[in-house]
Amino acid sequence: MQRRTFLKTLLVSAGALSGLAACADDSTNTAADTGSGDGSGSGADTTPTPLIVVAAPALFPQSVASGDPRPGSVILWTRIVEGDASSDTALELEVATDEAFANLILLEGATSKQLTALAEHDHCVKVRVTDLSPATSYFYRFSVVRDGERRVSKAGRTRTAPAADADTAVRFAFVSCQDFAGKYYNTYARLNREELDFVIHLGDYIYETSGDPAFQASSPGRSITFDDREGSILFNAGTDSEFGAASSLDNYRQLYRTYRSDADLQQAHERFPFLVIWDDHEFSDDCHGATATYYDGRQDELSVSRRMRANQAWWEYQPVDYEDRPDVAYDASATWPDDLRIYRRLRFGRHMELSLTDLRTYRSDHLIAEDGYPGQVLVTADQLAAAGAAPDFASPYADIATFAGGRFLPFLQSLAAEGEYPIERVTGLISIDYLQGRITANAGRVDLPIPPNAAELDGLPRGLAIHHTGKSGLFGQIGARYLARKDPYLLISDLLYRAAPESQQALGSTQEQWLVDGLSGSDASWKVWANSFTLQQRVVDVTGFRLPDDFKQKFLLSVEDWDGMPSRRAALVERLAAVPNLVAITGDIHAFFAGTLPKADGSAALVEYVGSSLSSGTYKTLLLKTASADETLRDAGAAALALLVEELLVSPETKPNPHLALADIDRNGFSIATVSAASFDVEFYAIAERAASARIADAELDAAFEVTRLQTRTGDASVWRDFEGTWKRWNPATFAWEA
Numbered sequence: 001m002q003r004r005t006f007l008k009t010l011l012v013s014a015g016a017l018s019g020l021a022a023c024a025d026d027s028t029n030t031a032a033d034t035g036s037g038d039g040s041g042s043g044a045d046t047t048p049t050p051l052i053v054v055a056a057p058a059l060f061p062q063s064v065a066s067g068d069p070r071p072g073s074v075i076l077w078t079r080i081v082e083g084d085a086s087s088d089t090a091l092e093l094e095v096a097t098d099e100a101f102a103n104l105i106l107l108e109g110a111t112s113k114q115l116t117a118l119a120e121h122d123h124c125v126k127v128r129v130t131d132l133s134p135a136t137s138y139f140y141r142f143s144v145v146r147d148g149e150r151r152v153s154k155a156g157r158t159r160t161a162p163a164a165d166a167d168t169a170v171r172f173a174f175v176s177c178q179d180f181a182g183k184y185y186n187t188y189a190r191l192n193r194e195e196l197d198f199v200i201h202l203g204d205y206i207y208e209t210s211g212d213p214a215f216q217a218s219s220p221g222r223s224i225t226f227d228d229r230e231g232s233i234l235f236n237a238g239t240d241s242e243f244g245a246a247s248s249l250d251n252y253r254q255l256y257r258t259y260r261s262d263a264d265l266q267q268a269h270e271r272f273p274f275l276v277i278w279d280d281h282e283f284s285d286d287c288h289g290a291t292a293t294y295y296d297g298r299q300d301e302l303s304v305s306r307r308m309r310a311n312q313a314w315w316e317y318q319p320v321d322y323e324d325r326p327d328v329a330y331d332a333s334a335t336w337p338d339d340l341r342i343y344r345r346l347r348f349g350r351h352m353e354l355s356l357t358d359l360r361t362y363r364s365d366h367l368i369a370e371d372g373y374p375g376q377v378l379v380t381a382d383q384l385a386a387a388g389a390a391p392d393f394a395s396p397y398a399d400i401a402t403f404a405g406g407r408f409l410p411f412l413q414s415l416a417a418e419g420e421y422p423i424e425r426v427t428g429l430i431s432i433d434y435l436q437g438r439i440t441a442n443a444g445r446v447d448l449p450i451p452p453n454a455a456e457l458d459g460l461p462r463g464l465a466i467h468h469t470g471k472s473g474l475f476g477q478i479g480a481r482y483l484a485r486k487d488p489y490l491l492i493s494d495l496l497y498r499a500a501p502e503s504q505q506a507l508g509s510t511q512e513q514w515l516v517d518g519l520s521g522s523d524a525s526w527k528v529w530a531n532s533f534t535l536q537q538r539v540v541d542v543t544g545f546r547l548p549d550d551f552k553q554k555f556l557l558s559v560e561d562w563d564g565m566p567s568r569r570a571a572l573v574e575r576l577a578a579v580p581n582l583v584a585i586t587g588d589i590h591a592f593f594a595g596t597l598p599k600a601d602g603s604a605a606l607v608e609y610v611g612s613s614l615s616s617g618t619y620k621t622l623l624l625k626t627a628s629a630d631e632t633l634r635d636a637g638a639a640a641l642a643l644l645v646e647e648l649l650v651s652p653e654t655k656p657n658p659h660l661a662l663a664d665i666d667r668n669g670f671s672i673a674t675v676s677a678a679s680f681d682v683e684f685y686a687i688a689e690r691a692a693s694a695r696i697a698d699a700e701l702d703a704a705f706e707v708t709r710l711q712t713r714t715g716d717a718s719v720w721r722d723f724e725g726t727w728k729r730w731n732p733a734t735f736a737w738e739a
Contacts, residue, residue, distance in 0.1 A: 056151035060142060062260035065269035066158035067276065067319025069198055070346060071134035074158050074273060077319040078142045079124045079257075080117045089117045092150075093127055095140045099155065105138075112143075122253050124316040135162040135349075156270045159197055162349035169676040170348045171195070173272075174530070176202040176279070176587025177613030180259050181210070181224065182217025184695040186687060187614045187670050188264035190705055192271055194672060197348070199272045200356075202587035203279025203532040204616065205318075206255040208310070211243040214625065215617050219693070224258050226251050233294070245284065245294070247306050252313035260317070264695075269319075276318045277342055277356050279532040279588050283310040286481060286560050288363045290336060296475040297371020298420070304336045311340050337361045343511050345518050352675045353524035355515055359532045362508025367493055367564055368480040373425050374467040375400075375412070375434035379495050381461035387495055393468060393488055396460035400430040404456050408435055411449050415442070421474040431465035432457065437472075464492050470553070478633065481564075482626055486539055486554040490566055497567035504568035512572065519579045525677050525714065526581045533561040533588035535569065535608050536595050539656040540648040542641060551638070554656065557623065557645070561588065573597050573605045581714055582606040583680050585673065591619035592664040592671075592684045594710050594719050595657070596732070604659070604717035604732075609682045609710065611671035612664070615692045620645060620666040652735055661719040661730035661737075662708070668692055669705070677714065684708040 065077040080089050092112040097103045107113040117123040137159045143152040162168045210224045226232045231248025246252045284292035290307035315330040343358045377397045400409050413423040439451050468488035471479030496503050519527045538557045562569045577599045590613040596604035627638035649663045667686040674681040685705045709722035719730045728737035
């Protein structure tokens with residue numbers, strides 16, 4: 001086999017290399033024994049001293065992994081633990097075309113490649129192997145040579161991408177959200193039975209918390225206690241309910257080490273190359289940029305150093321590659337966010353080009369901040385008039401310092417002080433409806449002011465305030481991250497976006513232009529956008545329920561994702577409307593969804609397939625916990641309504657989401673896509689959430705999953721579904737599946 005073997009070594013993290021070391025050698029690749037080459041080139045002695053090969057998986061506790069396959073290259077990864085933890089470790093890499101390692105390929109003219117796992121990078125090592133053949137399976141293993149023995153890791157199998165012009169179908173899985181605490185990876189155990197070209201991980205590979213009772217369980221062998229307790233962010237410190245969130249580099253590394261100790265996850269990495277992006281939990285829940293949101297604005301949570309420590313651990317442990325930046329390893333001295341750029345594009349033959357994006361690094365804060373003052377006016381009467389909008393829900397407002405002689409300002413400031421809210425924020429234009437609500441809620445206080453009279457209210461302008469979205473508390477997530485009132489939220493969003501488009505930023509201007517240019521310019525049959533969180537609008541209409549008037553609304557279930565940036569999403573969809581055969585694959589929401597994204601004229605611009613969580617609590621469970629945790633929602637009966645969310649999302653009576661063809665919100669699972677010239681086929685493999693509490697016996701795995709088969713056909717931005725052999729197309733206009 002004639003081949004120009006070209007291997008570049010890429011070691012993770014700060015200062016490891018000034019770039020990628022490269023060596024090239026034209027050589028003949030022949031069958032060889034398992035001896036170690038001396039790296040001197042093809043003219044070296046080909047009769048090395050035979051070595052006894054000994055399986056030593058304990059030296060490689062996280063096993064092996066591969067990633068970012070291209071037609072001629074792939075990244076190979078391992079972590080080794082041997083001897084003094086503070087010392088570097090020499091090891092070797094072998095790559096073969098057969099599982100028995102009888103046919104080794106030459107690496108720099110030798111049958112093995114000399115590497116060094118640096119202690120300062122947690123003994124992780126990544127290697128880019130190049131000049132491989134397209135669409136070819138390779139086997140690889142790492143080893144150390146000791147006392148005449150080659151002590152080897154488990155063998156990994158990887159596969160290169162097909163050549164850009166190859167007329168071949170591609171089959172891959174897409175997954176997300178794999179909490180470890182109290183959870184088992186039955187999903188990976190089932191996925192590992194499939195034959196796939198690769199796996200796309202859309203984010204939440206780890207969860208940065210070590211047992212948050214709000215959403216995590218624990219069980220023997222499936223819990224994490226940080227070794228570096230003092231380096232973590234501690235909650236409920238010193239109590240029985242203490243838990244931590246990762247902050248130190250060791251915290252984040254420990255999470256990756258622990259997650260990758262799972263046998264089913266290890267096997268997935270051993271069998272398939274992974275393409276990985278991050279979402280929020282690789283750094284911090286519901287983060288934006290380098291800002292966490294644990295305290296709902298009670299304190300400043302911007303921490304660039306913590307963000308970079310999270311980035312470094314991610315870089316060290318993930319088999320990711322950056323083809324356009326071959327001379328840059330992770331540099332902890334770099335200025336964030338330029339330390340890592342994870343959005344990238346890969347081609348898989350004639351029929352698929354994949355764009356992987358980063359929706360956390362460059363995004364703006366939530367449109368409605370958790371510490372936004374509920375009475376603050378966001379949209380004035382003049383702004384409404386200029387936009388030609390005069391909604392019935394607009395309410396009167398005034399400058400609180402001068403309204404009614406200023407007699408209400410001390411009262412509102414005293415309420416803020418009692419809530420530990422900065423009283424200086426209680427200023428400017430304030431909603432009178434909010435003021436009157438506070439007076440009513442505090443009846444009996446000795447400092448209660450006399451409510452405004454008719455004369456004081458006469459002629460006041462009408463606008464929109466933060467409380468119109470449903471946010472009533474000084475600090476809180478309702479109306480800011482979850483359960484926002486649809487019509488006020490969308491109108492506020494639109495008017496603020498007109499004035500300041502940067503108020504809704506997911507990708508950042510540079511990445512967004514990169515995405516649009518790449519998708520628009522691709523000649524692949526299918527353009528696939530890997531997007532970490534859900535694009536679909538998710539509205540529930542409870543106006544017909546017996547609820548307090550304030551809750552008889554249409555709600556956006558969560559506005560932490562694209563539903564919280566509706567104007568930016570609409571503008572982006574219009575920019576992508578001319579791209580044929582565009583499919584988005586997404587995760588994060590812990591539910592299965594399938595639907596289309598409409599253009600301004602209502603026609604479909606692209607199709608979206610949303611995969612559920614691998615093991616994390618499902619969307620239904622999270623909604624129940626949110627509704628039960630908030631006193632106002634609990635008293636209004638929202639917890640009971642959460643049980644009906646799936647039916648409400650696709651209700652044929654209210655038709656709240658006509659472009660949403662399928663919703664399954666209470667099961668875990670994974671998704672498999674098959675891409676050919678004619679169609680983009682998706683299979684949702686769903687399993688009951690409760691099954692994640694224990695490892696299912698292998699013999700029972702198949703029966704535990706239910707498969708839903710969906711399809712998008714070339715030239716038709718629609719979702720088709722297989723109903724026991726009959727394919728039907730979802731019609732948003734009729735809100736029905738039609739043959």
